[in-house]
Amino acid sequence: MNQAQALYQLQTIDLRISEYKARLAEIERLLAEHTRVPAAEQTLRQAEEALASSRIRVRDLELELKGLASKNAATEEALYSGRITNPKELQDLQEEAASLKRRHNRLEDSLLEAMIETESAQERFQQAAADLAQARAEADASRQALMAELEQIQQALEPLRQQRTEVLRQIDAASLELYKKLYGSKSGQAVAPVEDGACRACGVSQTSATVQQVRQGHELVRCNNCGRILVMP
Ligand SMILES: [Zn+2]
Numbered sequence: 555m556n557q558a559q560a561l562y563q564l565q566t567i568d569l570r571i572s573e574y575k576a577r578l579a580e581i582e583r584l585l586a587e588h589t590r591v592p593a594a595e596q597t598l599r600q601a602e603e604a605l606a607s608s609r610i611r612v613r614d615l616e617l618e619l620k621g622l623a624s625k626n627a628a629t630e631e632a633l634y635s636g637r638i639t640n641p642k643e644l645q646d647l648q649e650e651a652a653s654l655k656r657r658h659n660r661l662e663d664s665l666l667e668a669m670i671e672t673e674s675a676q677e678r679f680q681q682a683a684a685d686l687a688q689a690r691a692e693a694d695a696s697r698q699a700l701m702a703e704l705e706q707i708q709q710a711l712e713p714l715r716q717q718r719t720e721v722l723r724q725i726d727a728a729s730l731e732l733y734k735k736l737y738g739s740k741s742g743q744a745v746a747p748v749e750d751g752a753c754r755a756c757g758v759s760q761t762s763a764t765v766q767q768v769r770q771g772h773e774l775v776r777c778n779n780c781g782r783i784l785v786m787p
Contacts, residue, residue, distance in 0.1 A: 556771030558785040560724045561733045562745040567718045569742050574714075581700050581707075589693035592687040597635040601679040606670040622661065625777050626654045729774060734784065740782060747787035754779040754787075 555563075626634045629651045637645055722730070736744035746755035748768055753760060758779035760768075768784045775784050 555724060557725060557729045557774055558771055558783055560721055561783055562727060562747070562785045563773075564718065564721045564733065565737065565742070565745045567714055567721065568737065571711065571718070572742065574711055578704065578707055583706050585700055587656060589696075590689040591686070591693050594682070594689040598679070598682040598686050599676070601682040601690050605672070605675040605679045608668065608675045611668045612672055613666065615668055619658065619661050619665065622654060622658050626651070626658065629654060657777065673778055695763065713724065732774065736782060737753065741779070744783060745785050746777060746780070746782040748784050749787065753777040753780060753782060753784060760784065 607690065613725055627662060629647060632638060632645070633647050633651055635746070638647065723731075733744045739757070743755050746753045748754070748760060748765055751762070751765055756779050760778060764775055764778065767773070770784055771786070775785055776782060
């Protein structure tokens with residue numbers, strides 16, 4: 555294996571390593587990304603609070619109605635007992651009984667509304683709980699898949715790194731320096747194969763002398779147009 559061929563192998567390995575590393579970075583970003591879970595938790599908390607206060611309102615109204623009923627009974631009892639004969643007093647009592655009745659009706663309406671509200675708060679709470687469970691299941695599944703991929707990539711990287719070390723042993727310092735410079739400036743395409751007498755990277759035809767030199771592989775030959783290191787495929 556001549557220097558150009560060794561560099562071409564190195565490039566193949568380096569490109570795969572950098573693809574894997576890019577995917578690793580992407581996976582790490584995805585793992586750190588917020589899922590729908592916190593928002594679903596927040597919705598559930600709010601639904602829970604709304605349900606609790608709705609239930610308290612129903613209970614309060616029921617207590618108030620109860621209190622009103624005994625007041626009402628006392629007024630009616632006094633009204634029909636025959637104990638009160640004073641017409642002014644009787645009239646006051648009648649007015650009070652009527653007012654209590656109106657308040658009772660209003661409270662009953664409010665209670666009905668509060669009960670309906672509690673029912674829908676209950677439905678919203680159940681929906682929020684189901685949403686949260688689903689969000690958690692999705693987050694777990696995606697996390698597991700990403701962790702599995704992460705592990706696969708780490709396993710695949712290990713032999714690649716070993717291959718890289720072996721290839722590097724066959725490359726001299728000057729060739730490696732040129733390769734690194736070109737690898738950086740030519741987006742990972744430092745070495746280009748010669749195809750039908752032309753550089754595959756830029757497509758420009760090379761002289762037959764150049765092609766001959768590449769074939770012999772005694773020294774590094776660069777494309778007369780793009781400057782990449784040429785190699786016979
Ligand atoms: Zn070229």
